Amino acid sequence: MEIILNGKKMEILAGSTVSDALTVAKINPETVLVKRNKTLIPHDELLGDGDSLELINVISGG
């Protein structure tokens, strides 16, 4: 299925979670929070076809 991650389309397997999508995108889940429809969702949340995710960077500062 196809999802949008920070504005970019990507293909993931049906039944994937947020964590699975981050693995495909080579992003460590410790480094981001994820929003769907402007709401924070947990990393074990199941994704659906067409979901649009926004990543919030956790690492900042010095």
Add this chain to the structure above:
Amino acid sequence: MYFRANEGSHYCGACLSEQVERSFSKEMSRTPLSKDDVVAVGVSGGKDSMVLLHLMNELAKKTRAKLIAITVDEGIEGYRDKSIDAVRNFVSKLSVEHRVVSFKNELDFSIDDMSEKTFVERHPSGKACTYCGVFRRKLLNKAAREAGATKIAVGHNLDDEAQSVMMNVIRGDVIRMKRMGGHTKKGGLIPRIKPLKNVPEKEIVAYALLNGIPYFDGECPNSFNNVRRDVQTIVNDLEAKYPGTKSQIIKFYGKIRIEEVKGEIQSCIKCGEPSSSSTCKACELLGNVKSK
């Protein structure tokens, strides 16, 4: 909305906020505030210090302690200037007194000066972070003392603490490891507290988002390609694979019975600030900076 992998538990926004506040309160219960306390809160404008300021402000209202927000301006253009704007807006909203102390005014030197060709040629192995950390701690302590502070609160989180433990292990630096636990008042050093030290960095960001706490999310341009960044990546990779790693690192550190660093605090012969030797580390590094 949030899953704690090490517990296998889900939290809604309200419950996660409560967890963060509970951790803060538990840590603060070790050094309770009273109406006689003046707490200098180190506020850079980043997520940790802005969340800390919010929580300290709520606590100060209950305890009638006085708060002063202190920002150290290292002189990193495009980074610190922007974060200071965020702090000014927030302290104004909270009606908290705010002081800014700058490297340029206090030391006649800024971190941006270190990128100048002449400095790099003179000090090819000089790392901005080494100088920055030493000078920042010195100026924060000095500003807090001048403000009559009884405590300094800083926003170090669980990730910061776990990284520091691992960095000290890698370097074999037992002395620095001993100093990690904060310090009590002696010789001009204001006692330092870290109320967020058991809160994961991710949960601090979540708390800020859930509670509408503004923060500057930029990364320091000097923070790449250094040991801490490498350790951060390794610790995050371990946490992703073995949830609870960061907490266990801190628990391990707590179990090692590390005695407080012995030795008297002297006054630096150059600047008069507290020092473990005749010349403080800041003046030693400043001597490097100013040498031709």
